[in-house]
Amino acid sequence: MTRRNWLPPIHLHPVFWGFLLLAVLTGMLMEVLILFIIVLLHEMGHYLAARHFRWRIRRIMLWVFGGVMETDEQGNRRALEEAIVILSGPVVHLFIFAALSGLSATSTPEAVLETAYMYNMTIFLFNLLPIWPLDGGKLVGLLLSLQLPYRKAHTILIIVSWIIGAxxxxxxxxxxxxxxxxxxxxxxxxWENRLEWKRRYYVFLRFLLQRATYGTNAGISTPIFATSETALLDVLSQYRRNRRHIIVVKGKNALLDEQQCSDMYFKRKQAHCTVADILQQNRQ
Structure with a gap:
């Protein structure tokens, strides 16, 4: 792998440059730079953990008050692995606290240390709020997805997140x-939660597509019970992360593998078919 491939794909949001210009004009450049460095270190914590697990990372978007690491993973990694990636950002703040304590014994200006400590504490605590897409919200989403089908868990996450945010x-x-x-x-x-609500079906499709493309490494098998009249989309909506599924067709003494359902949706483009249509297709 080349050296360039190991560099984090960092992108600065246009808003950042506006804040930077405003900071220069108002004499707040030091505060903005300290805040930006803390945010950058936070996102680097996520990035290093994701690289360790070989996640497909698209980019890291940074603005002054926060950032987000965009990946091509969508609820199909192991729960423990995803939890580590989520928590790696907040853990960085603990190291920042330790570094600031060490700098207190040096000639670093006290005003700089106090500002850095305040910003570090604020970002650390605020980021743990159970609001998506903060890390606290992502942890709530992870816990919900362990107990509920992925589509339902994602919908509940947005609703709960919006209520708490309000x-x-x-x-x-x-x-x-x-x-x-x-x-x-x-x-x-x-506003981000409003946008996430509007694209929730797209998020669900990404979950299904990555599952169909890369499979699932889950060791737990969970049956999904359906009738021949059950719509394919209703079956897919019951898929859960870190679980393999066998579709049990009641009254037909028939079983379907989840990959057969996924192929019917993505490869055969039969989004509105029923379980009976899949059984018929398998007989041909």
């Missing part, structure tokens, strides 16, 4: 001193 925003506006940055960030997160 509650936190209301609390900030009523009980705390008004801060434009906090309100703006919460509004941004709620």
């Amino acid at each position: 509650a936190v925003l209301l609390y900030v506006c009523i009980a705390m001193p008004f801060t434009l940055s906090t309100v703006s960030l919460l509004c941004f997160l709620m």
